[in-house]
Amino acid sequence: MKTIRLDNVSKVYQRHFALHRVTTEFNAGQLTLVLGGNGAGKTTLMNLLATLEPPSDGSIRFGDWDFETFSRRGRRNIGWVSHDSLLYPELSGRENLEFYAKMYGIKNPSKTAQDWLERIELSAAADKRVRTYSRGMKQRLSIARALIHRPALVLLDEPMTGLDHRSKDVMLRIFDEARSQGQIVVMITHDFSVPISMADRVIILDQGKLVFHDSTHEGMNLADLYLEKTS
């Protein structure tokens, strides 16, 4: 999947526009940061991209597929990191990853799990139960859980909030890898310590409208300014 294209997309809840005529696209090999204050429509946008709910109006195309087809046949191509880690606390980190690898039908689940444990720097704690992990360790494992099947679309809802430096560094490296492997990466953040420069593109939502999108260096600086003003 090379591009996800939104054309005049609106989402209405009880006569309230959570999103209002949003037109934009997300491309393979790009990391897009989605910014905006409370109630701006960020979560609604993620829910539409994850095909959890359809738009009220407008169209979303996932590569060659329309929304309906992608929601029936394409969900396997999504990796989502949200507030729910979807990890099993009584299993070890390794067991969690092996479980998900098997669920996705990955050929060599043990080796794949081990590779991921190394990439997220959790080899030493691999056989401890997840309930004993720190927040940062859980979050790193949760990223590996979401990306283990190499989804074409990676949705990240505030993945960096409250993380220690080491975990942040690991996350940034994993996002970079995802981008260089041609995945479409979309990340919501409220965390103003996330470097804007890590993104290829920034979009800002305000009361459901897309008020800013840019991928140039100057644009990134403007987005930085916006963040300073609104934080």
Ligand SMILES: Nc1ncnc2c1ncn2[C@@H]1O[C@H](COP(=O)(O)OP(=O)(O)OP(=O)(O)O)[C@@H](O)[C@H]1O
């Ligand atoms: N299921 C729903 N039913 C009714 N209204 C909703 C629903 N989901 C979202 N909204 C409304 O749509 C608007 C956008 O909400 P959304 O959660 O997408 O914003 P957000 O940018 O993610 O905000 P936050 O950062 O506070 O989570 C808000 O006014 C919200 O109250």
